[in-house]
Amino acid sequence: FKEGKIGREAGKESKAFTKAEALRLYKAIQEAERKEKIEEMATKEWEKYPLISQEDAEQWVDNCLNADDDYFAMDFETVGDNGGKYKYREQIAGFSLTYRFNGKLVNGYLPILHYKETATGEFVEDPRNVSKGLSYHLIEKLFHSPKN
Structure with missing residues (x-):
């Protein structure tokens, strides 16, 4: 009180x-x-781990591929049945990258499949999600990198 x-x-x-x-x-x-x-x-x-926007995503990954070190750290978040029976079929909800660029440590998280709860209790796709097409293109770019 x-x-x-x-x-x-x-x-x-x-x-x-x-x-x-x-x-x-x-x-x-x-x-x-x-x-x-x-x-x-x-x-x-x-x-x-700041959110990476649709507009900044390509540059963020390009900086990673031109990072100071010969490596970077990447982590995926998934959605599905929470690692149960079909854990290898879960969808990518987003991913984070950590790398050193121009002497500075860079962290970030790229959301792909996140949801927000509305005032009425419904769940809708988060407008901050980066499109699946661009996201998967960037993941492929990272996986084909010699830094991988």
Whole structure:
């Protein structure tokens, strides 16, 4: 109450404060703090691995192929049945690259098949996704590189 994060339940302001109301408010605070923590973690990760846009993707990969070292690190995120029975059929959700370019460490993540939840609870493709055509072209380019 003091921090202003939450107040009494609507219509109960003039009634006695009950244990049941306290438990409901506590649950609401926990959920709000959980969402804040997730947002904080996501923000930190985005700073560490910024999203690569459709417009920047080709240059990002070209810089990787012209990196200072003879190697780069690449990691794939997949979607499907979560590594279960058909784990080799999962789709690529995105990939990250780490390399050193002009003496600077470069990290980035290219989203391909990510979804966002709407206010109505539906899931729609994230508009920040890079097209599959361009993404797969860039992956092929990386795999055919002598740095691979």
